[in-house]
Amino acid sequence: MERFYRVWKRTFDFQGYSNRREFWWFVLYQAFIITVLKLLDGYSFFMYFQVFYLFFSILPMISVSIRRLRDAGRSPVNIFYIFVPVIGWLFLLFYLLQKKIEQ
Numbered sequence: 001m002e003r004f005y006r007v008w009k010r011t012f013d014f015q016g017y018s019n020r021r022e023f024w025w026f027v028l029y030q031a032f033i034i035t036v037l038k039l040l041d042g043y044s045f046f047m048y049f050q051v052f053y054l055f056f057s058i059l060p061m062i063s064v065s066i067r068r069l070r071d072a073g074r075s076p077v078n079i080f081y082i083f084v085p086v087i088g089w090l091f092l093l094f095y096l097l098q099k100k101i102e103q
Contacts, residue, residue, distance in 0.1 A: 004029040010067075011060045014076070018067035019100060026064055030057060065096065073101030 003025040010016065037053060040046035066076040074095045081088035081095075 001029070007060050007064045011063055014063055014066050016067050017071040017100075018064050019071055020068070020097070023064055023068040023096065026060075030061065065092075068096050071100050072096070072098040074098070 003022045007018070007022065007026045033053065034050070037046055037050040041050060062079065065079055069076050069078050072095055078092065078095055081092040084091075
């Protein structure tokens with residue numbers, strides 16, 4: 001849970017590094033929260049909360065992805081692969097799964 005909070009605290013830090021563990025724990029917690037909110041989607045309050053949460057969690061996800069790409073030795077510009085359906089997503093997933101490059 002500490003890694004999840006750390007990513008939220010570093011939302012506006014696009015210069016540092018994030019290791020694989022920090023990145024994937026954040027993704028796991030995000031998936032869990034979104035799944036729970038989706039299950040509660042029938043209630044109007046939770047539907048609005050889901051939209052609110054998704055809107056505000058975009059920036060931490062982008063920043064941790066950029067830091068993860070930098071930690072893997074890739075250019076942060078590779079984050080734009082997200083806009084290329086399927087092939088771009090696979091390339092980005094491959095880059096995010098790579099080990100840390102020793103400098």
